[in-house]
Amino acid sequence: xxxxxxxxxxxxxxxxxxxxxxxxxxxxxxxxxxxxxxxxxxxxxxxxxxxxxxxxxxxxxxxxxxxxxxxxxxxxxxxxxxxxxxxxxxxxxxxxxxxxxxxxxxxxxxxxxxxxxxxxxxxxxxxxxxxxxxxxxxxxxxxxxxxxxxxxxxxxxxxxxxxxxxxxxxxxxxxxxxxxxxxxxx
Ligand code: G3D
Ligand code: MG
Numbered sequence: 001x002x003x004x005x006x007x008x009x010x011x012x013x014x015x016x017x018x019x020x021x022x023x024x025x026x027x028x029x030x031x032x033x034x035x036x037x038x039x040x041x042x043x044x045x046x047x048x049x050x051x052x053x054x055x056x057x058x059x060x061x062x063x064x065x066x067x068x069x070x071x072x073x074x075x076x077x078x079x080x081x082x083x084x085x086x087x088x089x090x091x092x093x094x095x096x097x098x099x100x101x102x103x104x105x106x107x108x109x110x111x112x113x114x115x116x117x118x119x120x121x122x123x124x125x126x127x128x129x130x131x132x133x134x135x136x137x138x139x140x141x142x143x144x145x146x147x148x149x150x151x152x153x154x155x156x157x158x159x160x161x162x163x164x165x166x167x168x169x170x171x172x173x174x175x176x177x178x179x180x181x182x183x184x185x186x
């Protein structure tokens with residue numbers, strides 16, 4: 001209370017999920033307004049930065065969004081991918097059940113094995129707009145998020161931007177909250 005000094009943060013966030021679930025599309029949608037830089041090294045990762053301001057906690061935050069660019073190379077660069085990573089979005093495609101199953105058997109396992117023990121993560125069911133091809137119900141998504149102790153479950157459409165900004169913002173707020181920043185998060 002009474003501390004009005006502006007704070008600055010840099011957070012590394014990972015987007016995890018099977019090929020074609022929409023990781024890159026979610027990032028593209030999110031950064032459209034304030035694109036900074038985007039480079040694709042030969043390492044199999046894509047790193048995009050985005051600077052955001054969160055007035056509610058008087059903070060400037062630089063986000064480093066790590067996206068898997070080549071599946072085979074990801075296996076080789078996993079350690080680096082998770083080093084210093086504060087949080088993750090676990091993404092599956094609501095129209096492909098195998099992408100949902102792989103959240104636990106592959107992506108969560110990697111995050112636990114290679115990531116920070118106190119890392120924060122949100123479960124994302126993407127392609128919400130493909131109403132006629134849905135294979136994973138909202139109830140199943142919700143149940144999985146509880147089972148894996150995700151801080152939130154959010155369904156998105158990267159195509160139409162539905163809930164995209166909210167998903168990233170919630171991840172950031174949950175990370176800051178967990179690291180001791182005092183504010184009310186609902
Ligand atoms: P990835 O980065 O996880 O591999 P991409 O996935 O972002 O490359 O997306 C894979 C394909 O799914 C792309 O289609 C992309 O347009 C589509 N996609 C991603 N998110 C959504 C969504 O929310 N709704 C719909 N309808 N499609 C989505 P293409 O045809 O370019 O391969
Ligand atoms: Mg991609």
